[in-house]
Amino acid sequence: MGNMKGMSAVLSILVIDENHIRASIIEAGLREAGHQRVSVVHDVKAVAQRIGEIAPDVIIIDLENPNRDTLEHFFSLSKAVQRPIAMFVDRSDGTMIDKAVQAGVSAYVVDGMKKERIKPIMDMAIARFNAFARLERELEQAKGELEDRKIIEKAKGILMKTRGLSEPEAYQLLRTSAMNRNQRLIDIAQSLITASELLGPNQ
Amino acid sequence: MTATHLTAGFMPLLDAVLLVVAHEKGFAHNEGLALHLVKENSWANIRDRAALGHFDVAQMLAPMPIAASLGLTPLSVPMIAPFVLGLGNNGITVSADLWRQMRDQGAPDTIDPASHGEAFRKVVEASPRKLRFGVVHQTSSHNYELRYWMAASGVRPDRDVEIVVLPPQYLPGALGAGGVDGYCVGEPWNSVGVAGKSGRLLTVKDKIWSMSPDKVVGMRADWAEENPDTVSALIRALYRAGLWASEQAHFDEMAAIMAQPHYLNAPREIVIRALTGRFVLGHGAEAEIDSHFVPSAHNANFPWKSQALWYYSQMVRWGEAPQSPTNADIAAACFRADLYRAALTSLGVNLPEADYKSDDGFFDDVPFDPQKLEAYISSQAD
Incomplete structure (x- = not known):
């Protein structure tokens, strides 16, 4: 019966994701x-309340x-779901399962579903995940870069004010110090800000 | 010499402590292992990622490698367990409301499972609705021990109550919100339920089945076959971590390490309860529980094949695994006493000579003799 349905009818697909954007x-x-x-x-x-109505494949x-x-x-309780549900279609399809788990997604399908029907769905889900x-x-990185830029601007400002440097000179000084100490520019800038804060506003 | 990289999955539960100590206190490093610990959020992920090889090894519920080897779970690949991560550490906690009803039925101030079981049965008989209990995974020590306690107390777990599965870290919240009336879980989640949700810690695993294994280090059988030296090194590192973790002088440090956000993310003063055995039970009661969690003593890390058989007997009992001599053999073969011995002989550790033993530490005084497995299973049939 599951086979017949899997072959002919329109598939019912249920997406469970706490992340609303990704779900969309x-x-x-x-x-x-x-x-x-x-x-x-x-x-x-x-x-639990909706599975009867959704009857997902x-x-x-x-x-x-x-x-x-x-x-x-919940799946293992036969009362809740009429048709047995297994994880993925075919345990032998290790590559697809591996790719899916790497991407952070998993799938359960009703027993008897053909591999050809699930594969494009999984490929799409994997690609979108x-x-x-x-x-x-990228968003995290962009946020981080923006944050870094702010810190470097602030450090430059401190140098310009306390040492009477121009902006390019302040930047050059930060760069040289970073290279000489084998540290990242952002770390030097952060240390400078921390030191400046410790020494107080009058400095 | 370059260190062997080893990725290990774990769940935020106190008995991940030996993996954490092996990493944090250098025992893994001393064995030439670079242990990379990955916190997971569900046992299903632990199972799948271990099966797929994303994890070389993982903290697992003792029945998990058995269920995987028996083909009971998705992505079943044969798994083995050469090391037990400690004895005990579970507990059963009930809601304030259920506790009041149990009190009215004569539940004592203690953690005695038999008298609590009797009060519980009376409450279940009188209850107008089915009480709901949470466990962390279907093939879990928690599920089998909770069911054992209920069944021995005259409550049929599949008919008289409802048992649902929830992640450990969600159980206290579910208790507070009335989603479950009680649960069986590892620490610190009983103490969290007592402290934050007015629960009552009824009893602990050691009182239901004394000196019994809860979590193991599980791994794919073929991976273990291909990496015998790494497996041995890991067993030695974890064994030494267990010795270190057993010393009272280290409890404070251990609690501080485990309390951190990337491990348990729970208050230090709650985490330490399971280490010292000094428990707040809730509703005015406290208890000193000697062997609540045993990380090393009493051959705690030895994977007794007979105990794998006990878990198998419960899988059969609750209709999860078909009963057959082949399946019994598969179950026993998962617990690799031989690998444990091979790794530790050189350390001069006093090792058990047998792989099987009779267990008579059950609270209802029914012994488990692995040589009479079939009779044991028959005696538990409805």
Whole structure:
């Protein structure tokens, strides 16, 4: 029965992700790929109430979610789900599973689902999880760089004021000190600010 | 000599302490290991990432390698456990409301599981709704011990109550919010529930099954086969960490290390309760529990094959594993007493000669004799 349904009917896909933005990105990807029955749940607790109505063929969940144990136990109770649900389609497809876990995503599918039907869904989810992680990293980096720039500006300001240097001279002094000590420019700038604060406003 | 890099997954639970001590106090380093500890947030992730090789080794619930080897879990690959991370450390905590009802049914001020069990049975019989209990994972020592305690007290866990799975760190919150009426979990999450959610710590693992294993170091069987020297080095490092962790003089330092955000992220004064055994039970009661958590003494780290069989017997009992002589063999083979001995012989450690022993430390006085496994399983059938 599961086989027949898996072959013909429209797939019902459930996305469980506490991260609302990422969930929307996955949902959009699934809809773009032509999947119409996509449900998104942010809280695992809500799965219990909605699983009957959703009757998912595929469940996509992020690995940061500490509730995977809860979810799996829930699947194992035959009362909650009529059709048995396994993790991934085929245990032998190690590469896909590995890629998915690396990307931070896992999938559960109903028994009897064909590998060809799940693969494009997983490929999309993996790609979007990776893209999301990259964006997050870039955002972090950009934040960090902005922060660094502010610190260096402040350090330059201190040097200009206390030593009467021009801006290029102040910057050059910071750079030379960093190179001579084999330290990063940002660390030298930070030390200078700390020292200046310790010595007080009159300095 | 370059150090061998070893990635180890762990959960924020006190009995990750030997892995942490091996890393923080240099025992791993002394064995030529560069131990890289990765904190995980679910047992499912530990299981999957160990299976996929993202972790070389991991802190695991004692039944996990057995369940994986028996093919009971997703991504099942044969796993072994050559080292036990300590005895005890679980506890059962109930909500303030359930505790009041148990008090009315004669529950004592102590941590005696038999008298609490009797009061609990009376509450369950009188309760208009099914009480709900939380455990951390299906194939967990917690699940089997909670069920053992209930069943021996006349409560049928699958019919009279509901048992749900929640991550350890979420259980105190669920107790406070009324999501669960009680739970079985490792420290510090009982003490956190007592301190923050007015729970009552009823009893501990050592009172239900004395001197029993809770967590192990698990790893893929083929990986262990390919890296025998690394496995030996890890066993020695963890063994030495266990000796260090047993000394009272180190409890303060250990609690301070474990309390840190990247380990337990819990208050130091709560973490230390499980180390000293001086527990606040809640609702005015306190207890000194001698062997709540045993990191080294009593051959605590020795992987008794008979104890793997006990966990297997409970998997059969609760309908998770089919009963067969082959499955019993698979279960026993997961606990690698041979690797433990091979690693520690050179240290002159006093090692058990047998791989199997009878356990008579169960609170209901029913002994477990591994030679009478089938009779034991039959005696527990409904």
